[in-house]
Amino acid sequence: MISAIHLLAFCGGFIIMSFELLGGRILAPYFGSGVYVWGSIITIFMLSLAIGYLLGGRLSVKNPSPRKFAGIFAVSAIFLYPMILYAQPVMEFIFLHIEDPRYGSLTAAAFLFMVPTIILGMISPYSVRLLVDNVEESGKVAGALYFTSTLGSAIGTLVTSFYLVLWFEVDTIITILTLILLSIGLMAWFVAPDQLATSRDSAADPAPGV
Amino acid sequence: MSLIPPRSMRPTVNRFFGMPLNSAWTLLAAFLITSAITPVLAAGKTVIHEERSLYTSILVQQQHDLRCLNFTLKRADSSQSCMDVTDPKRMVFAYTRMAMSGLLFNSNPKNIMIVGLGGGTLPRALHEIFPEARIQTVEIDSAVIGVAKQFFNFTETADNKVIQQDARVFAKRAALQKQQFDLIILDAFNGDYIPEHLMTVEFLTEAQNLLTAEGVLVANTFASSDLYAHESNTYKKVFGEFINLKGRDSGNRIVIVPQGAISAAQRAPISKGALLAQADALSPLLAPYAVPIKSLARDIFKTIGAPADWDEDKRPLTDQYSPANLLKSQ
Numbered sequence: 001m002i003s004a005i006h007l008l009a010f011c012g013g014f015i016i017m018s019f020e021l022l023g024g025r026i027l028a029p030y031f032g033s034g035v036y037v038w039g040s041i042i043t044i045f046m047l048s049l050a051i052g053y054l055l056g057g058r059l060s061v062k063n064p065s066p067r068k069f070a071g072i073f074a075v076s077a078i079f080l081y082p083m084i085l086y087a088q089p090v091m092e093f094i095f096l097h098i099e100d101p102r103y104g105s106l107t108a109a110a111f112l113f114m115v116p117t118i119i120l121g122m123i124s125p126y127s128v129r130l131l132v133d134n135v136e137e138s139g140k141v142a143g144a145l146y147f148t149s150t151l152g153s154a155i156g157t158l159v160t161s162f163y164l165v166l167w168f169e170v171d172t173i174i175t176i177l178t179l180i181l182l183s184i185g186l187m188a189w190f191v192a193p194d195q196l197a198t199s200r201d202s203a204a205d206p207a208p209g210v
Numbered sequence: 211m212s213l214i215p216p217r218s219m220r221p222t223v224n225r226f227f228g229m230p231l232n233s234a235w236t237l238l239a240a241f242l243i244t245s246a247i248t249p250v251l252a253a254g255k256t257v258i259h260e261e262r263s264l265y266t267s268i269l270v271q272q273q274h275d276l277r278c279l280n281f282t283l284k285r286a287d288s289s290q291s292c293m294d295v296t297d298p299k300r301m302v303f304a305y306t307r308m309a310m311s312g313l314l315f316n317s318n319p320k321n322i323m324i325v326g327l328g329g330g331t332l333p334r335a336l337h338e339i340f341p342e343a344r345i346q347t348v349e350i351d352s353a354v355i356g357v358a359k360q361f362f363n364f365t366e367t368a369d370n371k372v373i374q375q376d377a378r379v380f381a382k383r384a385a386l387q388k389q390q391f392d393l394i395i396l397d398a399f400n401g402d403y404i405p406e407h408l409m410t411v412e413f414l415t416e417a418q419n420l421l422t423a424e425g426v427l428v429a430n431t432f433a434s435s436d437l438y439a440h441e442s443n444t445y446k447k448v449f450g451e452f453i454n455l456k457g458r459d460s461g462n463r464i465v466i467v468p469q470g471a472i473s474a475a476q477r478a479p480i481s482k483g484a485l486l487a488q489a490d491a492l493s494p495l496l497a498p499y500a501v502p503i504k505s506l507a508r509d510i511f512k513t514i515g516a517p518a519d520w521d522e523d524k525r526p527l528t529d530q531y532s533p534a535n536l537l538k539s540q
Binding site for chain 2: 099
């Protein structure tokens with residue numbers, strides 16, 4: 001269970017950064033590839049992750065379960081994929097209505113990337129909740145999860161920018177990311193127990209033998 | 211080392227011995243160049259200006275009479291643009307001279323769009339040759355614009371404008387405003403980094419839609435690496451046929467598409483006689499710029515009908531697939 005959640009958090013981190021990197025490709029035809037475009041993308045991703053952390057933390061308070069955790073992945077896939085279909089018309093509309101490419105790219109980034117990234121941002125705090133057994137170890141558990149998810153982000157950035165863009169079209173890569181999210185979400189859903197194991201539920205109880 | 215002192219160091223008075231301050235600094239700068247730098251010049255290159263912009267490192271160097279603009283500090287001998295300070299009209303680089311051969315197919319352009327300013331060699335020359343023409347040069351880097359004006363005799367006028375913008379954004383806005391150009395020159399690719407969104411089927415199609423019926427597209431592009439094939443197929447996909455002009459002794463190639471707005475089948479055939487007659491007519495205009503237009507015309511005629519010398523199976527670059535920088539190093 002522990003390693004499964006770490007693997008899921010790793011994939012979450014991988015997909016967030018792969019998606020962010022593709023964001024530059026998606027916006028360039030309408031808003032250029034200037035430093036302000038990257039400014040817009042990074043701003044929106046950071047903002048979305050911030051909101052996602054908040055919401056993921058809230059969601060983890062009531063009846064946390066590995067199944068709900070798996071559900072986050074499936075839902076993020078559902079919100080990620082349609083971007084392939086509506087990116088062009090959305091950017092076209094924004095391009096026509098906002099002349100300054102700085103605010104144009106910021107608005108487009110918000111419309112295209114925000115919702116899936118907020119949902120992906122919920123993964124980290126939720127996985128902390130699933131793995132924390134007691135207060136003493138909570139920092140260690142959170143640290144280990146930050147480690148795996150950020151490692152996933154690093155590798156996602158590298159693989160996407162070095163190889164994926166050389167092999168595949170942008171929409172193909174988004175499709176691959178969606179399929180990864182969907183399949184790990186579904187797998188986790190069927191494998192995961194509906195509830196947290198009872199020993200995990202009662203973190204305040206003394207461990208047996210103490 | 212910058213010759214113009216940073217703002218914080220400038221005196222607060224606006225005049226200097228009755229002169230406007232700008233002229234005072236120019237005089238001081240001229241004095242500094244002649245007194246301090248002349249001895250160094252004999253020894254080799256002198257750095258006149260160094261600047262880090264948002265996009266690149268800018269280096270202006272001078273060796274004897276040749277003043278050059280470089281975008282990289284590592285390979286300081288690969289210049290973007292050079293100007294002979296004793297003969298500023300003379301085009302130092304082969305690719306700039308080759309780019310001028312686009313005029314063979316439209317010898318009196320009224321509206322000109324240039325992507326990439328560099329030292330401003332092309333807009334400066336075209337404005338001198340066609341003072342009536344309206345030239346718009348798109349340059350993303352404001353620091354490059356400053357350097358062209360300060361060190362490469364580039365002067366902006368109402369008819370010779372520089373727009374600080376991403377060329378993709380400019381092209382889309384120009385289309386909305388229904389602008390049309392008789393000559394479009396794409397010169398945005400420096401040796402080290404390619405703006406990938408300016409080398410795709412979609413961008414070239416946008417450029418194509420900005421051309422008048424007799425409009426010519428000229429692009430300074432790559433002659434080596436995997437990119438040569440990918441890029442050639444990208445041009446082929448948009449324009450069908452194009453003139454593939456390779457430098458006799460440089461690694462550049464120039465793509466020229468006469469009547470780029472219409473399909474290849476509908477374009478007027480290029481005859482050697484017409485091409486040479488056009489070259490004869492242009493020759494006196496281009497002589498001060500050292501453009502060997504007659505030999506370029508002959509070179510161009512030789513390329514017509516030549517089979518593709520690249521792998522035609524390589525994928526054209528699109529907005530969806532545009533790893534130009536990775537392909538360049540393959």
